[in-house]
Structures are given as structure tokens and as C-alpha cells.
Amino acid sequence: MFSNSSKYALTAVIHLASQTDEAHKKMVKDLSLYTDIPKAYLAKLLQQLSKHQVISATKGPKGGYYLTEENRKLPVYRIIEVIDGTHRLESCVLGLEDCNAENPCPLHDLVNPSKAILLNTLKHMSIEELAGKLNKNDGFSIPGT
Amino acid sequence: MFSNSSKYALTAVIHLASQTDEAHKKMVKDLSLYTDIPKAYLAKLLQQLSKHQVISATKGPKGGYYLTEENRKLPVYRIIEVIDGTHRLESCVLGLEDCNAENPCPLHDLVNPSKAILLNTLKHMSIEELAGKLNKNDGFSIPGT
DNA sequence: GAAAAAGTATGATAATTATCATATTTCGGA
DNA sequence: TCCGAAATATGATAATTATCATACTTTTTC
Structure with missing residues (x-):
């Protein structure tokens, strides 16, 4: 469904969402330890996300990666878009x-309903909403169902 | 979603379903031409499917690949199972x-509803039903929705 | 019963994706 | 102002996946 890279990126951003803000940043090293994602690989992914303003970063001592309010408003889909591009999920x-x-195509009608629901969810749910859901662990429904 | 190999396998079996039976077989070469799947690669996939009795084959002149009634009763899911294994679709x-x-996991509730529908469809719809649907092109609904 | 037409088996190459390594830039603090 | 801690940039290696090639076996037909 998602590439390995996207899985890693999603995992990392979810952690950033629940554990960082402008005042509390996380270094790649710590994120790597916590998520079990290879450090150098994770660094590359975070760089891509940062370059595309999906996450935020400051260099130097006391620096690290974190999410701003703006970052949190982005749809979950944006993470996948930056890492995998749009074709993988959208294509036939x-x-x-x-x-x-x-x-x-022969499978179009077979697969499309599920696919549409999934895409709709990914595009409409923000990173913040996803993280909030995790923290509260409350009842939860997929938009569009 | 599916691997390239599975996509090719699905495409090929769908063609076999609509164009072959015990009396009308298709050679790899012709299937390859018709589906635009590289011949040698397609051959390998068909061999795997044949070995697992998802499709049928006879050697020699006038031989080729085809689907029996039994083959047609198999769920579409079986094709993917043989080619990709079960882990790719079932795993987190x-x-x-x-x-x-x-x-x-953080995305479990987000993704699982669509995934469940898709898996349910793939497991319950037979190759025959899929092919029949294509031929008639009639209204069609996904089981479980 | 030999020849040719098909699938079968096995392995080699190419392309993509995942992973690792290293040098560079930026920034905060002593 | 300079040292070190962090991200950034770039490129090298490894693993997986897709693709191709070749030799072998089976079976029909003349």
C-alpha cells in the first residue's frame, strides 16, 4: 500500500506530532532510537519533509525537528505525497x-470503493487530528463512510 | 497496493478467463502481445500460477494456458496469494x-475499514464472477458495503 | 519415432528501492 | 569569536524486484 519510506515518514511525523512543538524539538538520533528506523535513512526522509515544509527544523545546538501549528494542519496525505509522490496511490x-x-480496467469497480474511502480519509484528516485521536483514544469514524 | 507481478498476473488471468477454456488455449506469446506484459516475465508468472493450480496448462503443439471450471471458482485473492504471498496485503x-x-498502530483505525472491504471483496469474488461482470458490464456492488 | 511446438526450470542482468557513510552548512553558547 | 552540535546535501553500497535469456522436458502430429 505505502512504500517503506512512506511508512517510516508517517511513523516519524506521528511521533513528532505527539511529542514536539516550537519549544520541544527532537533530534534525528532520538527519533531513530524511539521508532527503530535506521538513523541515516530517517534523516533523509526528514530532510525531504522539511524541505517541503511538512515538518520544521532548526539547526545547531538545541536544534531538531518539530511541528508547528501550520504543520499540524496539513493533511496526512501530504506526507505520502512528498515521499512517494501522488502516482502510487492514485494510479490504476x-x-x-x-x-x-x-x-x-477490469478491477476498477472492484477496488475503487475502498480506494476512494482511503484517499478521502488521508486527504481530509490532518496530522493534528490523527495525533489527537491517538492521545485521546476515543471513538472515531472515517469520513465518508 | 499490488506488486507489479500481481498486477501482471491479475491482468493475464482476467484475459484467460474471458478467452479460454479446455478447448481454446492461449500461448504465452499471444497473451504477451495482447496484454503488453514482457513475455519472459509473464511466462514465469504463469508457471507459478500453473504450479499452484490457479490456472491450467498443456504442453506441446496445440497446447497453452487456459482456465477450467475449477480454476474459475477460485477467489481472485488466490492469484495475489500465489504471486505476492499473503503478508503484503494483510500486514499492518x-x-x-x-x-x-x-x-x-496509529494508522490502524484510519486504514483498516477500507482494507477490510478490499480484502473481503478479493476473497469472496471468484475469478469467474469478475470475468462475468466484465462481459455483461452490468450494475455491480461490492460485498460488505 | 522424429521433429517441432509448446510449457518448465534455472539462472543472469538491469532497475529500483532501501540503507549507509561522509562532508558541508548553520547556529547557539562558552 | 570559535567550538561543537545539530540539520543538510550528496553520493556510495546493499537488497529487492523486475526483466531477460537459455537450456530442458513433454506432447502432438506427420
Whole structure:
């Protein structure tokens, strides 16, 4: 479903969301220890996310990665977009370029309902909402169902 | 979602379903031409499917691949199972080994509803049903929705 | 019963993805 | 103002996946 890179990125951002803000930053090293993601690989992913303003970073001593309020407002989908690009999730399940509702591939109708729900969820739920859900662990429903 | 190999396998089996039976077989070469799947790669996939009795084959002149009635009764899921194994589709979206309803990963509740629907569909719809649906192109609904 | 047409088996190459390593830049504090 | 701690940039290696090639076996047909 997601690439390894996206899985790592999602995991890392979720941790950042629940444990950092402008005043409490996290170094790659600590995030790596905590999440079991290889340090150098994680660093690369965080750099990409930072470059695209999905997460924030400050260099130097006392520096590290963290999420601003703005970062938190971004949809979860944005993380995947930056790391994997849009094609992987959006494209036809059989990899056909010209598959759509009018000209569906054999599996289109079979797979699309689930896919649509998933995409809708990823695009509409913000990082903040996801993290909040985790902290409260309250009842929770998928938008669109 | 699916691996390239699974996509190819699905495409190929769908074609076999709509165009072959015990009396009308298809050679790898022709399937390859028709589906635009590299011949040698397709051959390897069909061999795997054949070895696991998902599709049928006869050697020699006038031979080729085809689907029996038994083959057609198999769930679509079986194709993916043979090619990709079960782990890829069933495992946690973040790749955690011990993720489940009691001990869910951060994305579990977010992704699981769509995933459950998809898996349910793949496991309950037979190859025959999928092919029949294509031929008739009639209204169609996903079981479980 | 030999020849050719098919699948079968096995392994080699290429491309992509995951992982690691190293040098560079920036910033805070002594 | 200079040292060290952090992110940043870039590129090298390893592992996996996709693709290709070749030799072997089976079976039909003449």
C-alpha cells in the first residue's frame, strides 16, 4: 500500500506530532532510537519533509525537528505525497494509464470503493487530528463512510 | 497496493478467463502481445500460477494456458496469494508486526475499514464472477458495503 | 519415432528501492 | 569569536524486484 519510506515518514511525523512543538524539538538520533528506523535513512526522509515544509527544523545546538501549528494542519496525505509522490496511490491498480470511471480496467469497480474511502480519509484528516485521536483514544469514524 | 507481478498476473488471468477454456488455449506469446506484459516475465508468472493450480496448462503443439471450471471458482485473492504471498496485503500499513485491533498502530483505525472491504471483496469474488461482470458490464456492488 | 511446438526450470542482468557513510552548512553558547 | 552540535546535501553500497535469456522436458502430429 505505502512504500517503506512512506511508512517510516508517517511513523516519524506521528511521533513528532505527539511529542514536539516550537519549544520541544527532537533530534534525528532520538527519533531513530524511539521508532527503530535506521538513523541515516530517517534523516533523509526528514530532510525531504522539511524541505517541503511538512515538518520544521532548526539547526545547531538545541536544534531538531518539530511541528508547528501550520504543520499540524496539513493533511496526512501530504506526507505520502512528498515521499512517494501522488502516482502510487492514485494510479490504476493494474497500472493502466487510461483507466477511469468511463473506461475502467477490469478491477476498477472492484477496488475503487475502498480506494476512494482511503484517499478521502488521508486527504481530509490532518496530522493534528490523527495525533489527537491517538492521545485521546476515543471513538472515531472515517469520513465518508 | 499490488506488486507489479500481481498486477501482471491479475491482468493475464482476467484475459484467460474471458478467452479460454479446455478447448481454446492461449500461448504465452499471444497473451504477451495482447496484454503488453514482457513475455519472459509473464511466462514465469504463469508457471507459478500453473504450479499452484490457479490456472491450467498443456504442453506441446496445440497446447497453452487456459482456465477450467475449477480454476474459475477460485477467489481472485488466490492469484495475489500465489504471486505476492499473503503478508503484503494483510500486514499492518506501517509494517509493525504486532499491530491488531487490541493493539492498533496509529494508522490502524484510519486504514483498516477500507482494507477490510478490499480484502473481503478479493476473497469472496471468484475469478469467474469478475470475468462475468466484465462481459455483461452490468450494475455491480461490492460485498460488505 | 522424429521433429517441432509448446510449457518448465534455472539462472543472469538491469532497475529500483532501501540503507549507509561522509562532508558541508548553520547556529547557539562558552 | 570559535567550538561543537545539530540539520543538510550528496553520493556510495546493499537488497529487492523486475526483466531477460537459455537450456530442458513433454506432447502432438506427420
